[in-house]
Amino acid sequence: DIQLTQSPSFVSASVGDSVTINCRASQAISNWIAWYQQKPGKAPKLLIYATSSLQNGVPSRFRGGRSGTEFTLTISSLQPEDFATYYCQQANSLSHTFGPGTKVDIK
Amino acid sequence: DVHLVQSGVEVRKPGESLKISCKTSGYPFSSYWIGWVRQMPGKGLEWMGIIYPGDSNSKYSPSFQGQVTFSVDKSINTAYMEWGSLKASDTAMYYCARQMGGTGWENFDYWGQGTLVTV
Numbered sequence: 001d002i003q004l005t006q007s008p009s010f011v012s013a014s015v016g017d018s019v020t021i022n023c024r025a026s027q028a029i030s031n032w033i034a035w036y037q038q039k040p041g042k043a044p045k046l047l048i049y050a051t052s053s054l055q056n057g058v059p060s061r062f063r064g065g066r067s068g069t070e071f072t073l074t075i076s077s078l079q080p081e082d083f084a085t086y087y088c089q090q091a092n093s094l095s096h097t098f099g100p101g102t103k104v105d106i107k
Numbered sequence: 108d109v110h111l112v113q114s115g116v117e118v119r120k121p122g123e124s125l126k127i128s129c130k131t132s133g134y135p136f137s138s139y140w141i142g143w144v145r146q147m148p149g150k151g152l153e154w155m156g157i158i159y160p161g162d163s164n165s166k167y168s169p170s171f172q173g174q175v176t177f178s179v180d181k182s183i184n185t186a187y188m189e190w191g192s193l194k195a196s197d198t199a200m201y202y203c204a205r206q207m208g209g210t211g212w213e214n215f216d217y218w219g220q221g222t223l224v225t226v
Contacts, residue, residue, distance in 0.1 A: 001168075001169070032212055032213060032214060033214075034214030034215070036152075036215075038152075043202055043218040043219065043220055043221055044144075044152065044202070044204075044215075044218055045218070046214060046215060046216050046218075049207065049213070049214040049216070050213075050214070055216065087151065087152050089152075089154070089214060089215075091206075091212050091213055091214050092212070094166060095154060095168045095169065095170075096142070096154045096157075096214075097154055098144075098151060098152040098153065098154060099151075100151050101151045101152070
């Protein structure tokens with residue numbers, strides 16, 4: 001199985017800040033990395049799929065990228081509604097594993 | 108519009124069986140893989156596996172192989188996940204979700220609201 005690690009596990013930020021979350025795969029993968037946002041008591045919501053494609057209706061301040069086996073989610077100009085937990089997920093191996101999550105909290 | 112609506116809260120005793128459902132609408136049910144995701148209390152998301160309603164082909168995570176069984180009823184556009192003998196460690200929220208393409212190698216674009224199972 002491909003394992004995903006996320007860093008940081010927790011980030012404290014203010015409204016208007018830019019935040020970058022990293023997701024590293026344990027082996028080379030192609031492009032089916034997604035990023036999901038989850039708020040307490042709610043189902044996850046797809047933000048980015050196939051590494052850098054923005055899901056319909058998601059604000060453009062969310063951007064996905066990649067450098068080798070490291071994938072990134074950048075949220076520019078954090079808004080109050082962006083404080084949540086973010087998960088990456090890969091769909092490149094038989095098990096489509098999730099990362100452990102990164103909680104973005106209000107400073 | 109695409110919708111996935113899951114069955115309600117379940118409370119069971121260890122050793123009991125359980126089948127939860129995920130009713131879909133707004134798209135051709137047989138053409139998109141449906142996945143199941145576990146979230147234990149206060150923990151992260153775990154991919155359990157996927158099923159293709161067109162032919163009921165299923166792929167299970169090694170962690171869940173033999174622990175649950177996926178099925179579908181194409182006549183009512185509904186996917187199911189079933190336990191034969193529940194354990195206390197099965198207590199969790201379970202989500203169904205649709206994969207965004209038909210190959211089985213894509214991410215989840217639409218999610219159900221979750222079914223809370225307490226054992």
